[in-house]
Amino acid sequence: MKITLIGVGKIKENYLAQAISEYSKRLGRYTKLEIIEVADEKTPDGASEAEELQIKNIEGERILKQIKDSSYCLALAIEGKMYDSVEFAEQLEKLRINGKSHLTFLIGGSLGLSGEVLKRADALISFSKMTFPHQLMRVILLEQVYRAYRITLGEPYHK
Template sequence: MTFHLLCVGKLSLPFIRDGVAEYSRRLERYGQLRTLEVKEEKSRPRGEDSRLIRAAEGQRLLAQLPASACAIALDEQGQQLCSEELAQLLQQRMLHGCSALHFLIGGAYGLSDAVRQRADQVLSLSRLTWTHQMARLLLLEQLYRAMTIIRNEPYHNR
């Protein structure tokens, strides 16, 4: 399985970079991880509509997404899964011939409607609000956890 992370912006906080590096390394046992960061929109003057920012960043994400890619968008309005359900989702995708999954993570203002509509599935990491940098770290940890569940390895304690 190849996991593609298409993300708005770079990681700026050292502790998040360290965590992302750790879970990226752990995921290597289960397949490839490729991360592509698109440019984050510059902050706008006060009162500027965040919709314009989401739209510009969304266009950049969609420009990097192959037309036939299986895409999963991370959005606060998406479906919430427990770790076992995420593992089942990944396993089903693998069993049905999906060798690569593209995960889309928006910027500070989230994802545009166009990105959510293009996605094959929209998931939420939590009802809580996370920064887009934290979302990347949480996603990688959950992907690692899901792969250990699929392989019946001891990381997940249930």
């Protein structure tokens, strides 16, 4: 299975880049991982709802251009379905068994994902009702995907 992560913005903090690198390396044992960063838009302080919508739409167009037609897309959205780690592992395994050979995870910018991106997604998933910085969410997602592989293969991993 191939996994693509499409995220808005560059990782600026070194500690996050190191964590992403570490989980990318670990995942290399199990899957081919590709991380695509699309440019983010600056959000002015006090931006109106219309300005925020425009920014999400611009970022959304950039995301949509990177999605392969044959890919099964999972968008990270607060309104998505929540799983515990075992359920998440089971869901990824079900997708693999059902012939989904390419999964693409979508992480929006600070304002979230556009309506068009959410429509394109095959599933919406949520890691919490809390909001996390989108850069940190990449680390959390990669760790959970790594954990899912370990669970599926019956390999030890801390609980």
